[in-house]
Amino acid sequence: MPTSPPLSPASSRRERRKEARPGELLEAALDLFVEKGYAATKVDEVATRAGVSKGTLFLYFPSKEELFKAVVRESIVGRFGEWSQELAQFQGSTADMLRYSFTTWWERIGSTRASGMTKLMLSEAGNFPELTQFYQREVIEPGQQLIRSVLQRGIERGEFRTVNMDYAVYAVLAPMIFLMLWKHSIGACVPDAQNFDPEVYIQCQVDQLLNGLLIRPSPSPTPPPV
Amino acid sequence: MPTSPPLSPASSRRERRKEARPGELLEAALDLFVEKGYAATKVDEVATRAGVSKGTLFLYFPSKEELFKAVVRESIVGRFGEWSQELAQFQGSTADMLRYSFTTWWERIGSTRASGMTKLMLSEAGNFPELTQFYQREVIEPGQQLIRSVLQRGIERGEFRTVNMDYAVYAVLAPMIFLMLWKHSIGACVPDAQNFDPEVYIQCQVDQLLNGLLIRPSPSPTPPPV
Amino acid sequence: MPTSPPLSPASSRRERRKEARPGELLEAALDLFVEKGYAATKVDEVATRAGVSKGTLFLYFPSKEELFKAVVRESIVGRFGEWSQELAQFQGSTADMLRYSFTTWWERIGSTRASGMTKLMLSEAGNFPELTQFYQREVIEPGQQLIRSVLQRGIERGEFRTVNMDYAVYAVLAPMIFLMLWKHSIGACVPDAQNFDPEVYIQCQVDQLLNGLLIRPSPSPTPPPV
Amino acid sequence: MPTSPPLSPASSRRERRKEARPGELLEAALDLFVEKGYAATKVDEVATRAGVSKGTLFLYFPSKEELFKAVVRESIVGRFGEWSQELAQFQGSTADMLRYSFTTWWERIGSTRASGMTKLMLSEAGNFPELTQFYQREVIEPGQQLIRSVLQRGIERGEFRTVNMDYAVYAVLAPMIFLMLWKHSIGACVPDAQNFDPEVYIQCQVDQLLNGLLIRPSPSPTPPPV
DNA sequence: GATGAATGAGTGTTCATTCAT
DNA sequence: TATGAATGAACACTCATTCAT
Numbered sequence: 003m004p005t006s007p008p009l010s011p012a013s014s015r016r017e018r019r020k021e022a023r024p025g026e027l028l029e030a031a032l033d034l035f036v037e038k039g040y041a042a043t044k045v046d047e048v049a050t051r052a053g054v055s056k057g058t059l060f061l062y063f064p065s066k067e068e069l070f071k072a073v074v075r076e077s078i079v080g081r082f083g084e085w086s087q088e089l090a091q092f093q094g095s096t097a098d099m100l101r102y103s104f105t106t107w108w109e110r111i112g113s114t115r116a117s118g119m120t121k122l123m124l125s126e127a128g129n130f131p132e133l134t135q136f137y138q139r140e141v142i143e144p145g146q147q148l149i150r151s152v153l154q155r156g157i158e159r160g161e162f163r164t165v166n167m168d169y170a171v172y173a174v175l176a177p178m179i180f181l182m183l184w185k186h187s188i189g190a191c192v193p194d195a196q197n198f199d200p201e202v203y204i205q206c207q208v209d210q211l212l213n214g215l216l217i218r219p220s221p222s223p224t225p226p227p228v
Numbered sequence: 229m230p231t232s233p234p235l236s237p238a239s240s241r242r243e244r245r246k247e248a249r250p251g252e253l254l255e256a257a258l259d260l261f262v263e264k265g266y267a268a269t270k271v272d273e274v275a276t277r278a279g280v281s282k283g284t285l286f287l288y289f290p291s292k293e294e295l296f297k298a299v300v301r302e303s304i305v306g307r308f309g310e311w312s313q314e315l316a317q318f319q320g321s322t323a324d325m326l327r328y329s330f331t332t333w334w335e336r337i338g339s340t341r342a343s344g345m346t347k348l349m350l351s352e353a354g355n356f357p358e359l360t361q362f363y364q365r366e367v368i369e370p371g372q373q374l375i376r377s378v379l380q381r382g383i384e385r386g387e388f389r390t391v392n393m394d395y396a397v398y399a400v401l402a403p404m405i406f407l408m409l410w411k412h413s414i415g416a417c418v419p420d421a422q423n424f425d426p427e428v429y430i431q432c433q434v435d436q437l438l439n440g441l442l443i444r445p446s447p448s449p450t451p452p453p454v
Numbered sequence: 455m456p457t458s459p460p461l462s463p464a465s466s467r468r469e470r471r472k473e474a475r476p477g478e479l480l481e482a483a484l485d486l487f488v489e490k491g492y493a494a495t496k497v498d499e500v501a502t503r504a505g506v507s508k509g510t511l512f513l514y515f516p517s518k519e520e521l522f523k524a525v526v527r528e529s530i531v532g533r534f535g536e537w538s539q540e541l542a543q544f545q546g547s548t549a550d551m552l553r554y555s556f557t558t559w560w561e562r563i564g565s566t567r568a569s570g571m572t573k574l575m576l577s578e579a580g581n582f583p584e585l586t587q588f589y590q591r592e593v594i595e596p597g598q599q600l601i602r603s604v605l606q607r608g609i610e611r612g613e614f615r616t617v618n619m620d621y622a623v624y625a626v627l628a629p630m631i632f633l634m635l636w637k638h639s640i641g642a643c644v645p646d647a648q649n650f651d652p653e654v655y656i657q658c659q660v661d662q663l664l665n666g667l668l669i670r671p672s673p674s675p676t677p678p679p680v
Numbered sequence: 681m682p683t684s685p686p687l688s689p690a691s692s693r694r695e696r697r698k699e700a701r702p703g704e705l706l707e708a709a710l711d712l713f714v715e716k717g718y719a720a721t722k723v724d725e726v727a728t729r730a731g732v733s734k735g736t737l738f739l740y741f742p743s744k745e746e747l748f749k750a751v752v753r754e755s756i757v758g759r760f761g762e763w764s765q766e767l768a769q770f771q772g773s774t775a776d777m778l779r780y781s782f783t784t785w786w787e788r789i790g791s792t793r794a795s796g797m798t799k800l801m802l803s804e805a806g807n808f809p810e811l812t813q814f815y816q817r818e819v820i821e822p823g824q825q826l827i828r829s830v831l832q833r834g835i836e837r838g839e840f841r842t843v844n845m846d847y848a849v850y851a852v853l854a855p856m857i858f859l860m861l862w863k864h865s866i867g868a869c870v871p872d873a874q875n876f877d878p879e880v881y882i883q884c885q886v887d888q889l890l891n892g893l894l895i896r897p898s899p900s901p902t903p904p905p906v
Numbered sequence: 907g908a909t910g911a912a913t914g915a916g917t918g919t920t921c922a923t924t925c926a927t
Numbered sequence: 928t929a930t931g932a933a934t935g936a937a938c939a940c941t942c943a944t945t946c947a948t
Contacts, residue, residue, distance in 0.1 A: 041267030214440025493719030666892025
């Protein structure tokens with residue numbers, strides 16, 4: 003080819019951008035879906051925010067619905083594997099382990115945009131049943147498994163009471179889900195709810211989770227070593 | 229004509245229907261909003277389900293948005309007064325009181341369609357800022373107050389630990405919100421989540437709430453009388 | 455009849471009102487049609503302003519269109535007969551006669567609601583062809599005839615130039631129509647057009663009509679008596 | 681293929697259409713607005729007549745109201761500049777100048793569809809207050825200024841009587857407005873009004889405007905040179 | 907006669923999706 | 928590959944008209 007080869011950085015930038023297109027679109031879509039919900043998000047807006055035309059969006063995603071599904075799939079944290087390993091190697095009391103779990107969850111998920119995704123997923127579950135099942139399979143189930151393993155450890159090591167495992171999981175899950183939901187609904191709208199501090203919330207929830215409400219003879223937050 | 233005369237004119241079919249219209253429409257709207265979400269619910273469908281024409285709906289509600297607001301108001305607001313009185317007169321331990329609160333909440337709200345509206349309200353919060361503030365003011369705030377009063381009683385009577393009240397409220401609220409959310413999202417889509425029993429869930433949550441996870445010297449769920 | 459005869463004024467009032475219904479409706483309709491035009495006037499509003507229900511309106515007028523036609527027909531001033539007689543007996547110069555015509559037209563038509571009717575008729579002419587023809591026959595034609603007779607008198611008495619009668623009529627008509635139109639369009643919207651005085655306008659138009667723009671040797675507004 | 685290649689890409693059918701769209705839509709809208717009035721004109725019909733779909737119309741005009749405004753702006757505004765210059769350079773008597781003004785007005789506005797828009801604008805003035813003010817500012821005011829300048833010239837050169845300028849303007853304006861109104865209302869509906877010749881009308885109006893009705897010593901249409 | 911609840915065809919407007927360039 | 932002009936099916940909402948009471 004006698005024409006000039008793509009030496010110019012502009013050209014390479016373009017190439018890079020080209021490959022990055024779907025990612026940029028997913029980013030933009032994630033933001034908007036989280037911010038406004040599925041129906042209120044316009045593909046036009048997604049494309050514009052991603053810096054491409056509406057037509058281009060449909061080059062990569064055959065429909066708005068597929069775009070949404072892709073966003074959910076893409077933004078799902080597949081980090082349960084490493085997380086699981088991390089916890090497997092955890093040294094120390096299970097109470098500390100639980101506390102650590104909550105803290106790292108907040109750092110890695112709760113405080114990031116991924117939490118918005120979860121809220122969105124839960125909100126739209128009814129309209130995307132297959133997606134919901136996918137989500138259940140890929141996120142919920144592994145997540146619950148992780149929680150279960152922590153609880154199991156606590157029980158086996160004689161630190162935790164022997165609770166009904168099937169439902170105890172929710173005692174751990176609920177505060178997390180609640181926090182994600184709250185942040186993206188009431189918390190984002192009602193101004194005087196702004197002096198709600200997520201990190202304090204988490205500390206209180208863990209404390210509550212471990213110690214319960216009732217006065218106990220030995221009031222130490224962490225139980226005495228057996 | 230010897231046949232029964234229309235004794236009470238108010239009981240004529242037309243008249244009765246007229247008075248019932250708003251209620252029937254709210255019923256239909258409640259069903260559909262809960263089932264499909266705000267955007268996916270068409271006013272046509274609401275009207276049809278209520279057995280009237282589209283025009284009639286607009287006779288009673290000036291817009292879809294107002295219809296939604298009316299459903300929210302109707303389906304959630306207003307029972308806090310009697311509830312509050314009920315609890316004020318409660319005899320017995322605060323643990324029992326808490327258990328009672330959860331149970332009646334489930335009977336009156338959690339297990340009804342109102343829970344679907346709560347889920348929807350939280351999902352759509354961002355799209356209806358004024359409604360969200362109304363909801364915060366009329367529902368959330370009174371609800372939290374109720375919870376607070378129970379916790380306060382427990383602490384004052386020496387039954388509960390002295391916890392950070394501002395955040396302890398969420399330890400009670402979160403399981404409820406979670407349950408409503410769960411029922412209407414994952415729970416409604418994932419078939420094998422069907423062996424999830426809300427009543428067991430509630431019992432477990434209350435138990436957990438009171439006793440915490442950690443082993444305690446006296447393992448009785450309700451503490452021995454001091 | 456043992457029941458009380460309708461002696462009460464309330465009853466007679468009602469009866470009177472009943473007979474007056476169509477008139478009240480026409481009044482209200484005239485006001486609203488003039489104010490907002492045909493399309494922007496809602497039958498609901500007409501009925502409400504007339505103090506009856508929408509259904510009642512349709513008892514007297516089979517459709518909005520017929521109501522409009524009735525309004526036009528009703529509000530037409532059938533006073534051309536007496537007017538014609540009045541002018542036939544006029545003593546004095548035809549210039550004075552013209553001036554008198556303008557003045558009385560303003561008093562009887564131009565300054566009254568009837569002028570709004572004319573504006574309305576002209577605005578909606580295209581959408582009500584049959585009505586327009588009726589209007590032409592009942593209003594325009596007699597009106598032009600009246601103007602023609604004045605001009606004719608002026609010419610025959612040697613006061614007016616011999617002008618093309620078919621078109622000279624419009625020189626008299628145009629200022630009147632213009633005034634009616636202006637009042638109800640620009641004049642009603644543009645605030646700074648408020649220092650427009652219709653009576654001065656009329657005086658100027660008559661003066662102009664008689665004397666023209668060009669300088670003339672004898673500059674007296676009214677010509678010297680022959 | 682030996683057939684002519686698309687030499688200029690801009691001339692491709694699609695491209696050319698694109699650029700022509702707003703114009704075609706304005707044309708169609710102008711026709712329909714003039715023919716049926718604002719309310720009776722359906723955007724569907726406008727689009728169809730312009731050969732596009734309804735959606736396309738909203739690509740170029742955000743609402744029916746804006747379309748209407750655009751038609752008004754397009755069809756009437758903007759020729760005052762050149763007109764003003766033309767008249768400033770006019771040589772000859774002011775009577776001739778006035779006659780010339782009427783003639784060119786008829787050629788450029790009166791006889792075109794723009795006159796229909798003027799009529800519509802005046803009819804709908806009350807329903808579009810902001811548009812009416814715009815119209816007043818952009819059309820009426822400059823137009824009156826033009827007329828005023830002609831009259832001023834006549835007076836200053838000693839050709840015209842010293843008339844009340846504020847109202848004399850209407851003596852020139854009224855015949856024009858009347859003609860536009862007449863053409864599109866009575867004139868378009870009443871068949872026997874068809875032997876009304878606008879050009880004769882204009883000649884007569886100018887003659888009348890200059891000479892008035894009254895007999896004058898020197899009956900020459902144009903005054904003798906001073 | 908009078909009501910006003912009910913209707914449903916019709917209207918402006920939106921927006922995901924297509925496709926010629 | 929990327930564009931953006933074009934589409935048309937849908938939707939919320941209106942309002943003249945009907946009719947049981």
